[in-house]
Amino acid sequence: MLAGKAPGLQHPNSNSILRGLIITLAYDDVNRTVTKRLLEKIGCEVTAVSSGFECLSALSNVEMPYRVVILDLQMPEMDGFEVAMKIRKFYGYHWPLIIALTASTEDHVRERCLQMGVNGMIQKPVLLHVMDSELRRALQSASE
Amino acid sequence: MNTVVVAQLQRQFQEYLVSLYQQGFLDNQFTELRKLQDEGTPDFVAEVVSLFFDDCSKLINSMSRSLGRPESVDFKQVDSGVHQLKGSSSSVGARRVKNVCISFKECCDVQNREGCLRCLQQVDYEYKMLKTKLEDLFNLEQQILQAGGTIPQININ
Numbered sequence: 001m002l003a004g005k006a007p008g009l010q011h012p013n014s015n016s017i018l019r020g021l022i023i024t025l026a027y028d029d030v031n032r033t034v035t036k037r038l039l040e041k042i043g044c045e046v047t048a049v050s051s052g053f054e055c056l057s058a059l060s061n062v063e064m065p066y067r068v069v070i071l072d073l074q075m076p077e078m079d080g081f082e083v084a085m086k087i088r089k090f091y092g093y094h095w096p097l098i099i100a101l102t103a104s105t106e107d108h109v110r111e112r113c114l115q116m117g118v119n120g121m122i123q124k125p126v127l128l129h130v131m132d133s134e135l136r137r138a139l140q141s142a143s144e
Numbered sequence: 145m146n147t148v149v150v151a152q153l154q155r156q157f158q159e160y161l162v163s164l165y166q167q168g169f170l171d172n173q174f175t176e177l178r179k180l181q182d183e184g185t186p187d188f189v190a191e192v193v194s195l196f197f198d199d200c201s202k203l204i205n206s207m208s209r210s211l212g213r214p215e216s217v218d219f220k221q222v223d224s225g226v227h228q229l230k231g232s233s234s235s236v237g238a239r240r241v242k243n244v245c246i247s248f249k250e251c252c253d254v255q256n257r258e259g260c261l262r263c264l265q266q267v268d269y270e271y272k273m274l275k276t277k278l279e280d281l282f283n284l285e286q287q288i289l290q291a292g293g294t295i296p297q298i299n300i301n
Contacts, residue, residue, distance in 0.1 A: 029195045030232040037180045037188060074231065076224045103231065125173045125234045128180070 020067035020139065023047050025055045025083065026101075027075035035070060035101070035126065042132045052083035059091060066096050068135065071118075073102045073109070084116040093117050097138050101126060145292030154296050157284040164281070165300050169274055174237025175300055190282055193275075196236045200271040203229050204264065211260055222260060223252045229267065240270045 022044045026032040036048040047064070049055050059066055069087060073080035084098055099120040100113050113121055120138040122130055164170045181188040207225040210218040230245035244267045251259030285295050 028199060028228060028232055030192060030199055031235050033192055033195060034177065034180070034235050037185065037192075041180050041182075074227070076228060103234075124231070125176070125237075127176055 021045050021047070021064055022068045022070060023049060023055055023058050023066050023096075024070040025049050025052070025075075025080075026072040027078060031072060035072075038126060038128055038131055039070070041128065042135070044135075052078060052086065055083060056086060056090065059087065059096065067139070068097045068099060070099050070101060072124075073100050073113075074104070074124075081112060081116055084113075084118055088117040094142070097142055099134060099138060150288060150291045150293035153284065153288045153291060154293060157281070157288060158296055158298055160281060160284060161298055162300065164277055168239050169277055171237045171239040171242075172300070173235060177236060178297075193236055193278055196232055196238065197271060197275050199232050200229065200241070200267075204268050204271075207260075207264055211257060211264065214257060217255070217257050217260075219252055219255050219260075223249070226252055233271075238271070238274055241267060241274065244270055 022039055024032065024035045024039060024046055026035055026048075027050060032048045032050060036046045039046045047058055047066070049058060055069065055071075058064070059069070071080050071084060080100065084100070087096070087098060097119045098117065099122060100118045101122050101124050102109055102113075103124045105123060110121065119142070120134050122134050165174075177189050177192060203225045207222050210221045210225070226245050226248045230242055230249065233239075233241040233245060244263055248260065248263035248267060251263055288295055
């Protein structure tokens with residue numbers, strides 16, 4: 001688990017909405033590294049984890065108010081949906097926000113996401129501007 | 145700083161990078177990766193691709209073992225490996241590697257061991273080829289920096 005304390009970057013449309021703590025969960029080094037850097041680039045503070053257990057542990061740390069979990073759904077040997085379910089079970093439906101990363105555009109994936117209380121979905125591979133706008137959208141609608 | 149030399153190197157770099165896209169080695173995701181690199185993280189792209197090539201090596205080795213004995217192929221394990229490889233190659237913009245993974249998955253789905261072995265060989269070739277190409281690219285970057293210049297930001301359309 002890596003705690004990222006990246007300085008906030010000046011972004012043309014920057015506002016405090018993105019300066020939140022985020023956990024990103026992905027199985028392999030490449031995806032974890034890329035997603036973490038992507039989030040830092042848009043101004044987030046990121047903790048990168050590689051297991052559901054680490055994710056839940058990080059969330060239980062009261063000193064670090066994580067707002068969002070970026071969850072890779074297609075991980076070998078780990079069911080992303082199960083992790084989402086556990087997050088909702090332990091922390092309720094309003095917090096943290098969960099944004100799922102998926103390679104699939106199939107309807108049943110979308111439906112399952114909604115059932116699990118996932119707040120947003122992004123198709124892989126993740127583009128910088130897509131992550132930015134999806135995060136803003138999810139954070140904005142959560143604050144309404 | 146010799147501006148003529150820098151300009152020459154920058155042009156070489158640009159042409160080489162563009163050729164990698166044109167020949168299908170890289171796709172837009174590599175461009176995205178380059179966007180994530182800045183003065184604070186000057187080695188980001190090199191580090192990520194290094195992780196990727198390590199992954200390739202490990203996954204290819206384990207899939208090779210799984211495909212080893214014809215009478216006891218663990219296609220589930222191979223499928224998992226291909227899936228991972230497809231995911232990470234997609235994340236870094238390694239287009240040819242990713243495309244082989246698509247065919248590889250199809251062979252896996254129908255439990256075609258011969259097909260899988262062929263794809264395995266191809267994926268091995270492709271990642272090693274890309275590794276060499278990117279080493280050359282990073283080399284050019286270093287030359288530019290050492291000559292006192294900056295790496296050009298290139299728009300690939």
